[in-house]
Amino acid sequence: MKIAVSGKGGVGKTTISAGLARIFSREGEEVIALDTDSSPNLMTALGAKDTSVTPLSEMDELIEEKTGVEPGSGYGQMFRLNFTVDDILDRFGVECDDGVQLLVAGSIRQGGSGCFCPENALIKKLMEHYLKEWDQTLIMDMEAGIEHLGRGTTENVDVLLTVVEPSLRSVKTAARINRLAEDIGIENNVAILNKMKEEREKEIIEDKLDIPLIYTIPYNDSVNKADLKGNSVFNEDEELMNMMAELKQKL
Secondary structure (H helix, E strand, C coil): CEEEEEECCCCCHHHHHHHHHHHHHHCCCCEEEEECCCCCCHHHHCCCCCCCCCCHHHCHHHHHHHHCCCCCCCCCCCCCCCCCCCCHHHHHCEECHHHCEEEECCCCCCCCCCCCCHHHHHHHHHHHHHHHCCCCEEEEECCCCCCCCCCCCHHHCCEEEEEECCCHHHHHHHHHHHHHHHHHCCCCEEEEEEEECCHHHHHHHHHHCCCCEEEEEECCCHHHHHHHHCCCHHHCCHHHHHHHHHHHHHC
């Protein structure tokens, strides 16, 4: 499966992305987790031992090697689009717990309206490669939106999973994400409710959402406690991992 996980900042999409990646891998799939958030934290949730990884979008030498253009040397330059990225995983992949392989792509830079700089070209090429040519499981931790995705790759996204929390802002962000998804042709857009404290919250959020709510996860303070220690919550809370297994079955 190819699953893109999105939602408002702070709703827990990175935790959900990590949990899904680890449970798919535990159950026998070869899994790549792709972190395309501007504040990459997926490596901690995945239990990576080395968390001092530079995002690919900030590796100027790599970008120049692939595109032929040095980042920041001026917009409007001609650069290669037919480069390959099938060596990136071997060179820059991070081994994580449960056998998950992580690529920290970093964020697409918005250097002006319609910016298509070499950094963006590299990240989009990477996503296209793993969406179209990778025949195993891909879990993408997106920014608070789906701007990384384009019409050329969306037919390969099996599910867009939007994480919401019990707040109106979160629901509004989910609605914006759904509109973007419809615009670029993603057919399966579903939501999960995270950090639920009482059943009434589920009823209210489900009533306001315009996409199916397929799963709920109760508020769990162990996530914050593990984060403060710099640990993965899935190494400390097996019950939460069991929930990820249930969510996997729903998907």
